[in-house]
Amino acid sequence: MKESGKISKAVIKRLPRYLRYLEELIKKDVDRISSNELSGLIGYTASQIRQDLNNFGGFGQQGYGYNVKALHVEISKILGLDQTYKMVIIGCGNLGQALANYTHYYKAGFIVCGMFDVNPRLVGLRINDIEVMDYSLLDEYLEQNSIDIGIICTNKGSAQEVADKLILGKVRGIWNFAPMDLTISDDVALENVHLSDSLQSLAYHINHRDD
Amino acid sequence: MKESGKISKAVIKRLPRYLRYLEELIKKDVDRISSNELSGLIGYTASQIRQDLNNFGGFGQQGYGYNVKALHVEISKILGLDQTYKMVIIGCGNLGQALANYTHYYKAGFIVCGMFDVNPRLVGLRINDIEVMDYSLLDEYLEQNSIDIGIICTNKGSAQEVADKLILGKVRGIWNFAPMDLTISDDVALENVHLSDSLQSLAYHINHRDD
Numbered sequence: 001m002k003e004s005g006k007i008s009k010a011v012i013k014r015l016p017r018y019l020r021y022l023e024e025l026i027k028k029d030v031d032r033i034s035s036n037e038l039s040g041l042i043g044y045t046a047s048q049i050r051q052d053l054n055n056f057g058g059f060g061q062q063g064y065g066y067n068v069k070a071l072h073v074e075i076s077k078i079l080g081l082d083q084t085y086k087m088v089i090i091g092c093g094n095l096g097q098a099l100a101n102y103t104h105y106y107k108a109g110f111i112v113c114g115m116f117d118v119n120p121r122l123v124g125l126r127i128n129d130i131e132v133m134d135y136s137l138l139d140e141y142l143e144q145n146s147i148d149i150g151i152i153c154t155n156k157g158s159a160q161e162v163a164d165k166l167i168l169g170k171v172r173g174i175w176n177f178a179p180m181d182l183t184i185s186d187d188v189a190l191e192n193v194h195l196s197d198s199l200q201s202l203a204y205h206i207n208h209r210d211d
Numbered sequence: 212m213k214e215s216g217k218i219s220k221a222v223i224k225r226l227p228r229y230l231r232y233l234e235e236l237i238k239k240d241v242d243r244i245s246s247n248e249l250s251g252l253i254g255y256t257a258s259q260i261r262q263d264l265n266n267f268g269g270f271g272q273q274g275y276g277y278n279v280k281a282l283h284v285e286i287s288k289i290l291g292l293d294q295t296y297k298m299v300i301i302g303c304g305n306l307g308q309a310l311a312n313y314t315h316y317y318k319a320g321f322i323v324c325g326m327f328d329v330n331p332r333l334v335g336l337r338i339n340d341i342e343v344m345d346y347s348l349l350d351e352y353l354e355q356n357s358i359d360i361g362i363i364c365t366n367k368g369s370a371q372e373v374a375d376k377l378i379l380g381k382v383r384g385i386w387n388f389a390p391m392d393l394t395i396s397d398d399v400a401l402e403n404v405h406l407s408d409s410l411q412s413l414a415y416h417i418n419h420r421d422d
Contacts, residue, residue, distance in 0.1 A: 012415055016408035020390065043392070070397060077413045080418040102406060105391075110410060149413065156275060165275035167375065169318065173417040179317075181254070189416035190263045191409050195313060197227035198402050199386065202360065204223055205400035206384040207291040 007055050007078070014052060015075050017042065022072040034065035084109045086146065088171075090162045091153035092117040092125070092132045099151055104128045110149070114141055138162075142169025146203060151175045154180075213246050218289070220241060225263060225288050228253065233283040245276035280346045297357065299372045299382075302364035303328040303336070303343045310362055315339045319361070325352055353380025362386045363393075 009171045021042050026031060029031035030072055035046040035053075037083070042049070053066065056074050076082055087103065089096045092115050103110045117123055118135045133141065141147075150166035152159050152174060166174055166188075173189035179196045218350055232253050236244060246257040246264075253260070254419045264277065267285050287293055298314070303326050315320045318395055325384045329346045336343045344352065352358075361377035363370050363385060364421070370389030377399075384400035385391055 013412065015415070016405070016411040017392075019411065020392075020407070078415070080414040081411065083414075083418075085417075086412065091348065092303045094309035098309055099406075101305060103410075107407065107410065110414075148417065154357075173413050175413055180229075181228075187420055189413055189420065191413035191416065192410055193404065194227070194404065195310075195404065196231070196318070198404055199314075199318065200227040200230065200292065201224065202384050202386055202400055202402035203291040203294075203296065204226070204289070205402065206296075207294075209398055209400065 005115070011052050011055055014044070015079055018052070019072065019075050019079070019081075022068055022075070025068045026072060031063045032066055032067055038066070081109055082109060085148040085173075086111055086113045087095070087149040087151055088114040088116065088138070088141070088147050088166075089151045089153060090116045090135065090138065090166075091155075091158075091177075092119075092122045092127070094155065096151070096153035097127055099153065100127045100130065113145060113147065116141075122151045125151075138165055139169065142166070147171050149173045149175060151177070152176050222263050222266055224363045225255070226290055226396065230286050230290070230292075231262070233279055233286070236279045237283060241279055243276045243278050249277070262381040286318065292320060295322060296359040296384075297322055297324045298351070298362055298375075299323070299325040299327065299352070299358050299363045301346065301366060301377075302335045302369075303330075303338070304364065304365075307362070307364035308338055310364065310388075311338045311341065324356065324358065327352075349376055350380065351379070353382070358382050360384045360386060362388070364388045367391045 012166065021038070035049045039046040048206065053071065056078070057070070065129055072082060087110055089100055089112055100112050100115060103112055104151070112128070112130055115130050115131050115132045116135045116138050122132050123134045147169065148171060152162050152170040154162055155170050156178050159176065159180055160182055163182045163184055167185055171188065173191070174184060176192045177195070179194055181192070182190060184190050207209060234251070246260045249258040249260050264282065267289070298321055300311055300323060307326065311323050311326060314323055323339070323341055326338060326341050326343045327349050329347045330345050333343050334345050352421055356382065359382060361382045363373050365373055367389050370387065370391055371393055374385055374387070374393045378396055382399065384394065384402070385395060387401060387403045388406070390405055392403070393401060395401050
């Protein structure tokens, strides 16, 4: 296998999608699949698929195709899904609660350990057996617990302050849902879900169906 | 101005981000800004910014910079934000409710008109004065109302069926939050928010901080 550090960003971006399709194939008891068949499912060209998966070496064989399970294991490893991640959620409105439920039910390995909010009506609420704590306790909690990922579901005005606290508390990554670009240190990973950008992009495509 | 159909996808993708920063500038009563100053805020190079905004012509002047409001209006128009969009939400759990609140409070022009769910415990609930209706009424509702955007917040198993109903009901775009790739007709716009892909991408970047 190539050093995973050498795999291009574009390929990395496509890996979760490969993984989703491989999971479907495993569920259907499919043991192996050719790049042509995979192309029919996933929509990338067969040649693109061969090029992408070549990065991980040795899984495709002429006339045999890819070993579905082995490829699934390998891509999972590269993405770091063979590890577990302890997470906190800051901002426990509908979106924070939705993400708590989502990871609880569907994402083994991503474990919500703490939830925080400033709203007294939410503090004390239990979501999947995790009690929402007062936001003022976040610093102390991060000091006493080793947390990998902080999920920011606050409004725009609070997001940078929350990010600063999370970084001080030594999280390794931030999943940001606030509609703004955070300033964070280089050693912390950042993934944004900008709902507003996505909705505006949809509006554009509605008006330009021929592009 | 160039035909907007000619603007590259990469530029279009950056427009919502420009718009976010322009909104901040308008709030701060900034009338004009140079590409260098904008670069300092938004993080693209000044030359990239000039190239991007050149697509819309006439807003930047040597030694003057960009007229913030005029640029905001122009980008809004190109994205189709000078129109209003009637929307329905299918699946009214936490995520569906979060999106209903989000668009209600923050996205003028995107109006949730109907909400639907199969769960009898959710049917009848009122979210910002919109009553959650039984999913079986969706077809009829779409026949009687002209809806632009369908938001899918169901589980994976139901998402394609919901999309088929939405397309039959003549929506112009689908905003899909179900963790799967939908098959839809070419004349309907599709924008996916794949939370799972985003979380896996975060896991990757946590483990490869030096990429």
